[in-house]
Amino acid sequence: MVPPSGHRLLLASALGILAFHCFSRGQKNSTLIFMKENTIRNCSCSADVQDCDYSLANLLCSCQTILPLALEQTSYSDHLTIWFTDAWALGLLLNFTLVRDLKLSLCGTSTLPTEYLAICGLKRLRVNTEARHPSPEQSLLIYSGGESEPREQPVWFPGCMYVSFLDMTLFNRKSSLKAYSIENVASIANNFPYFSYFETFPILSNKSYVVTFIY
Ligand SMILES: *[C@@H]1O[C@H](CO)[C@@H](O)[C@H](O)[C@H]1NC(C)=O
Ligand SMILES: *[C@@H]1O[C@H](CO)[C@@H](O)[C@H](O)[C@H]1NC(C)=O
Ligand SMILES: *[C@@H]1O[C@H](CO)[C@@H](O)[C@H](O)[C@H]1NC(C)=O
Numbered sequence: 001m002v003p004p005s006g007h008r009l010l011l012a013s014a015l016g017i018l019a020f021h022c023f024s025r026g027q028k029n030s031t032l033i034f035m036k037e038n039t040i041r042n043c044s045c046s047a048d049v050q051d052c053d054y055s056l057a058n059l060l061c062s063c064q065t066i067l068p069l070a071l072e073q074t075s076y077s078d079h080l081t082i083w084f085t086d087a088w089a090l091g092l093l094l095n096f097t098l099v100r101d102l103k104l105s106l107c108g109t110s111t112l113p114t115e116y117l118a119i120c121g122l123k124r125l126r127v128n129t130e131a132r133h134p135s136p137e138q139s140l141l142i143y144s145g146g147e148s149e150p151r152e153q154p155v156w157f158p159g160c161m162y163v164s165f166l167d168m169t170l171f172n173r174k175s176s177l178k179a180y181s182i183e184n185v186a187s188i189a190n191n192f193p194y195f196s197y198f199e200t201f202p203i204l205s206n207k208s209y210v211v212t213f214i215y
């Protein structure tokens with residue numbers, strides 16, 4: 001028996017609604033953290049927001065203010081976007097944190113100091129310095145790994161095998177983003193005696209690391 005066309009229409013729209021639900025559930029929100037006038041906002045956004053558009057982010061995303069003193073060591077297994085204006089706030093948020101996919105957008109014109117930011121497990125980095133000088137967004141793939149992906153521990157560095165050092169002065173320059181990696185580094189401090197940064201670096205175990213410098 002052929003069902004009347006009205007039923008078919010109903011069925012079709014029911015399927016359509018179902019498909020829409022599956023689609024929107026499959027879409028994950030992304031995390032955006034931004035700092036403005038000593039306030040740090042942590043947002044969950046379902047839509048893409050144009051870099052450094054604070055009011056649009058407040059409008060479109062679901063944001064919470066976090067107090068700098070209440071910042072905890074966190075890890076980001078997904079995509080994280082940070083809009084920042086100075087090294088201090090960025091260090092507070094990111095130094096010694098596990099992040100896989102990171103986008104950093106400089107939203108001011110200040111000159112950044114010669115400091116390094118240590119990031120664990122970074123796979124992909126995107127950088128936008130448009131606020132300082134007109135240039136297209138740059139992107140860098142640090143490692144691509146599916147199966148052989150290390151199982152990092154999210155807190156501090158003893159469990160982190162992929163360590164990236166990001167030279168903060170890269171935001172001051174117009175030159176393109178560069179990186180080099182050194183594999184099988186057993187002890188960071190012994191391998192880079194002239195890199196004074198490691199004197200304060202909390203890695204002391206002798207397992208092998210992949211160390212990447214981004215500059
Ligand atoms: C920001 O919020 C996400 C959840 O949306 C959470 O996983 C993360 O730890 C938060 N980050 C900070 C610095 O509070
Ligand atoms: C996703 O983001 C929207 C705002 O863009 C927000 O209303 C919603 O609560 C967020 N969902 C989750 C799971 O955080
Ligand atoms: C990250 O931490 C190291 C070690 O404490 C410090 O030397 C460095 O300046 C920090 N980087 C930033 C950008 O705050």
Ligand SMILES: *[C@@H]1O[C@H](CO)[C@@H](O)[C@H](O)[C@H]1NC(C)=O
Pocket residue numbers: 205206207
């Ligand atoms: C470091 O390596 C030595 C041998 O090269 C080993 O005896 C020692 O247990 C290792 N220490 C750690 C913390 O893995």
